[in-house]
Amino acid sequence: QVQLEESGGGLVQAGGSLRLSCAVSERSFSNYAMGWFRQAPGKEREFVACISGSSTIKYYADSVKGRITIPRDNVKNTMYVQMNSLKPEDTAVYYCAARRSTMPSTSRAQYDYWGQGTQVTVSS
Numbered sequence: 001q002v003q004l005e006e007s008g009g010g011l012v013q014a015g016g017s018l019r020l021s022c023a024v025s026e027r028s029f030s031n032y033a034m035g036w037f038r039q040a041p042g043k044e045r046e047f048v049a050c051i052s053g054s055s056t057i058k059y060y061a062d063s064v065k066g067r068i069t070i071p072r073d074n075v076k077n078t079m080y081v082q083m084n085s086l087k088p089e090d091t092a093v094y095y096c097a098a099r100r101s102t103m104p105s106t107s108r109a110q111y112d113y114w115g116q117g118t119q120v121t122v123s124s
Helices: none
Strands: 004-007 010-013 018-024 033-039 046-051 058-060 078-083 092-099 118-123
Touching: 004 092, 018 033, 018 092, 018 118, 033 078, 046 078
Parallel strands: 010 118
Antiparallel strands: 004 018, 018 078, 033 046, 033 092, 046 058, 092 118
């Protein structure tokens, strides 16, 4: 069973930055595409960004494009999301997810494993 653990959430002021990490308990980490999703209160979980196993393919939601990057370290079995110019509407629980394929997907249904989530709160 692949386990994912997010960290790095917290409270930040609008315009600030935050980096989330997702540690994965899988030795063949590079065989998995990874994604970040978020869920705000009362809303459905939505796609944020995803990355292929080799980091050559990345997709970003329009709402975050230009404000975030999504690197991964296949030696440390960890994926990150660096979020800049944060807005109050970025407030949500952020989840990382792993897909048993090297190709990323923007659909949450395509992911096989999920972390427990980490809260990000952006104050105005």
